Structures are given as C-alpha cells and as structure tokens.
Amino acid sequence: MPDSLDHHADIPGTTLFDGRMAMKGYALNKMCFSFNNASAREEYKSDPEAYFDKYGLNDEQKTACRGKNVLAMIAAGGNVYYLAKFAGIYGLNMQDIGAQQTGMSVEQFKEKLQRAGD
Amino acid sequence: MAVIVGGITTSHIPAIGNAIARGQQDEPYWKSFFTGYPPVREWLDIHKPDVAIVIYNDHGLNFFLDKMPTFAIGAALEYHNADEGWGLPVMAPYAGDAALSWHIIEQMVDDEFDITSCQEILVDHGFTVPMQLLWPDRGPDMPRVIPVSANTVQHPIPTLKRCLDFGKSLGRAIASYPENIKVVVLGTGGLSHQLDGERAGYINKEFDRMCMEKIVSDPEALTSISRHELIRQAGSQGSEFIMWMMMRGALSERVNVVHQNYSIPISNTGAGTMILENTQ
Numbered sequence: 001m002p003d004s005l006d007h008h009a010d011i012p013g014t015t016l017f018d019g020r021m022a023m024k025g026y027a028l029n030k031m032c033f034s035f036n037n038a039s040a041r042e043e044y045k046s047d048p049e050a051y052f053d054k055y056g057l058n059d060e061q062k063t064a065c066r067g068k069n070v071l072a073m074i075a076a077g078g079n080v081y082y083l084a085k086f087a088g089i090y091g092l093n094m095q096d097i098g099a100q101q102t103g104m105s106v107e108q109f110k111e112k113l114q115r116a117g118d
Numbered sequence: 119m120a121v122i123v124g125g126i127t128t129s130h131i132p133a134i135g136n137a138i139a140r141g142q143q144d145e146p147y148w149k150s151f152f153t154g155y156p157p158v159r160e161w162l163d164i165h166k167p168d169v170a171i172v173i174y175n176d177h178g179l180n181f182f183l184d185k186m187p188t189f190a191i192g193a194a195l196e197y198h199n200a201d202e203g204w205g206l207p208v209m210a211p212y213a214g215d216a217a218l219s220w221h222i223i224e225q226m227v228d229d230e231f232d233i234t235s236c237q238e239i240l241v242d243h244g245f246t247v248p249m250q251l252l253w254p255d256r257g258p259d260m261p262r263v264i265p266v267s268a269n270t271v272q273h274p275i276p277t278l279k280r281c282l283d284f285g286k287s288l289g290r291a292i293a294s295y296p297e298n299i300k301v302v303v304l305g306t307g308g309l310s311h312q313l314d315g316e317r318a319g320y321i322n323k324e325f326d327r328m329c330m331e332k333i334v335s336d337p338e339a340l341t342s343i344s345r346h347e348l349i350r351q352a353g354s355q356g357s358e359f360i361m362w363m364m365m366r367g368a369l370s371e372r373v374n375v376v377h378q379n380y381s382i383p384i385s386n387t388g389a390g391t392m393i394l395e396n397t398q
Contacts, residue, residue, distance in 0.1 A: 013317030085203030
C-alpha cells in the first residue's frame with residue numbers, strides 16, 4: 001500500500017483511523033455497525049462466538065472482544081464510533097471506556113476531565 | 119429570495135439527550151451548559167426560521183465504511199432517528215424541505231462541490247440533540263430541516279479550508295433560492311475531545327477559546343490549521359470543528375456575536391454555544 005495512505009501522525013496515545021485501519025478493522029466494525037439493530041444485539045448476546053464467526057472476525061479481534069479490551073479493539077482496527085455500540089451492549093459509556101483505556105478508575109477519569117476546566 | 123438569518127453552534131453529545139430525558143438541567147454539573155440555551159431559543163423566537171440546515175457528522179448509524187461520503191445532504195420529505203444501539207428513544211420524524219435540498223444540491227454541484235444526495239438517511243444524536251436543545255417542544259415554529267453530514271469517521275477527512283469553502287457555496291445556494299424563507303445554519307459538535315486511545319479524556323480549553331474567537335473574527339486564519347494539527351490540538355473527535363467551519367462559511371463575512379457560552383467539561387468535551395447573526 002502506498003505511504004500516501006498512511007495518515008498516522010505522531011500524536012501520543014492516538015491512532016488515526018485511516019484507510020489502513022479501516023481495512024484492518026472492517027469485519028470488527030461491520031459487526032459493531034450491525035448492533036444498530038436490536039435483533040442483532042439479541043442474536044449476539046445469545047451466542048457471541050457464533051456472531052464473531054458470522055462477521056469473520058480474526059483471532060486478534062475475537063480476543064479483544066472477549067476481554068472487552070478497548071485498546072486492543074482499536075489496535076485490531078476498531079473505530080470508536082462503531083465500538084461504542086459494542087460497549088453499549090455491556091452498559092459501558094464513554095467515561096467507562098475512557099477510564100479503561102487510561103488505566104484509571106471511573107472516578108479518577110472524571111476528575112481528570114474536571115481538571116481540564118481549571 | 120431566501121435569507122440566512124444567522125448561524126448557531128452547539129454540542130451534540132448523547133449525554134445531553136440523557137440529561138434532558140432525566141430532567142437534570144438544573145443540577146450543578148449541567149447548569150452551566152443548559153443556561154447557555156434560553157438566549158438561543160429567545161433569538162429563534164424572534165427570527166422564526168422556516169428552515170434549519172443542520173450540519174453534523176454521522177457517528178456510525180447511517181453510514182458504514184463500505185461507502186463513506188465526505189459530504190452528504192438529505193433530500194427527503196422527512197427524517198427518522200433510531201436507537202443507535204443504545205436504546206435511545208425513537209422520535210416522531212422531522213419534516214424536511216426536499217425542494218430546497220434539491221436546489222442546494224443542484225447549485226453546489228454546479229459550483230463544483232460533489233455532493234452525495236440522500237433520499238433516505240437516518241439521523242443520529244448529532245442531529246437530534248441540537249433539535250432537542252433548540253426546539254424542545256417542537257411547536258408550530260419548529261422549522262423544516264435539512265441534515266448535512268460530514269465525514270469525521272475515517273481519514274482523510276476534509277480540510278478546514280474545504281469545509282469553509284463548502285459553507286460559502288452552501289450560502290450562495292441558499293441565497294439564490296427564489297422562495298421568501300428564512301434559514302438558520304447549525305454547526306454542531308465539538309469542541310475538543312478524544313474518546314479513543316491512551317489519550318482519552320484529552321480536552322484543550324485554550325484551543326477551544328481560540329476557535330470560538332477566530333470563527334467570528336477571522337475564519338480564514340483557521341484554514342491554515344492542518345488536519346493533523348487539529349487532531350493534535352483538539353483531540354481525535356475534536357475534528358468535529360470542521361462542521362463549525364462549514365456553518366461559518368455560509369454566513370456573511372462579518373457577523374455579530376449575539377450570544378456565547380462555553381462549558382467544560384460536559385461529559386468528555388468542551389462545549390461551545392454561539393449565535394452568530396448575519397450582517398448582510
């Protein structure tokens with residue numbers, strides 16, 4: 001793939017979701033996109049492993065999903081807008097996800113946000 | 119002829135919709151945000167726009183990575199939302215203005231903007247939250263709506279210059295519409311925030327303040343900010359500022375700031391609310 005498609009910039013703790021990542025994460029994101037439909041969410045919940053296979057997730061993506069590990073899902077090509085629908089199935093909001101990714105408790109993460117306003 | 123009365127900027131995060139549903143507007147956490155809105159509704163009561171152009175970004179409800187338009191314009195008689203995977207309430211459809219949509223599409227493509235026209239497009243929280251904030255009772259003054267979606271999901275996203283130019287073309291298209299209607303343009307989203315990665319929770323108050331100042335006084339200067347620099351300064355999802363640029367381009371060169379409010383943090387974001395009134 002030509003380098004011109006690489007939109008990764010040197011921003012610490014940040015993965016730019018570009019063409020490379022969109023190709024890498026296509027199956028994972030397509031599964032998450034399906035969760036817009038309630039019936040798909042029910043089907044997933046009844047048998048997650050079968051649902052992973054239905055969308056053709058690779059082992060890296062399956063492992064990340066099993067662990068609900070957001071950083072690993074991003075590394076496997078996940079896009080946060082689609083991953084948010086996966087997170088929703090488990091009742092996780094953006095502050096829960098933020099806490100997980102930064103290794104903080106949810107309270108600590110909220111305090112960090114609060115400090116940004118000082 | 120159609121007239122643009124002004125532009126409004128507003129956050130559109132889902133947490134706002136949840137706070138409205140739970141009646142938390144007066145709680146200490148939310149008060150500084152929601153107090154920014156009565157002046158906006160008063161201004162709308164005075165001007166009573168017939169149509170609202172709502173510039174937002176689809177967050178993975180309508181568009182998937184199989185086909186990702188850079189700029190999409192709704193051209194439907196009405197627009198529906200959906201639960202987005204989170205069980206959000208499904209609302210009564212919002213009435214569109216298909217005649218104006220097609221006029222804008224005709225004019226903008228003629229102006230060499232290559233638009234994706236959408237006769238069916240599900241609108242997500244990026245669209246519905248601003249509607250809830252600006253027209254909570256959806257009374258007789260509720261304007262018809264035209265959703266305009268910009269790609270912020272997948273890079274390459276459009277440049278800030280392209281977005282300002284998009285707005286200028288949109289403004290010319292509206293001004294050439296022969297009906298005597300009043301139009302308001304909404305630039306939604308932002309300001310700084312990042313949801314993903316180890317840098318999650320990043321907010322940049324200083325950069326937000328600069329954007330709120332320059333969007334009024336010198337939007338052209340903002341076009342020198344590269345997309346990487348925007349992400350660096352505003353966070354991954356701070357890229358939503360491009361929708362503010364699109365809104366601003368549709369307004370007159372000089373605008374009057376009728377009202378502004380900045381609230382931080384609102385969920386994971388800095389939230390900027392502004393009314394910019396056209397001077398021409």
